[in-house]
Amino acid sequence: MDPNTLNIADWLMRLTALRILWICLLLAPAAAGSLLIAHAIIPSAVDSHHISRKWVIIRAPLYLFGFGTLFIEIILFIYAFYNMTFLSDLYPRFWQ
Secondary structure, three states: OOOOOOOHHHHHHHHHHHHHHHHHHHHHHHHHHHHHHHHHHHHHHHHOOOOOHHHHHHHHHHHHHHHHHHHHHHHHHHHHHHOOOHHHHHOOOOOO
């Protein structure tokens, strides 16, 4: 990369990628927690009779929220890496 000063477009590209990665960082615990509760905690607690069987109804919305959040996160990752074209300018060769 040429050591010239960065222009507005370069800064906006970096800022957009960084903001999207921060959003992905916030979405990851939401997806993981939802899927963990739906797939592990609720069935285990129902089988051990710590909670009643009516809690099984909550699993479907938790799965939907977890997989929906995971899908959104994957799409955002792809979009963030699409906005990171400045890395190929900074490091022109892969094994540098």
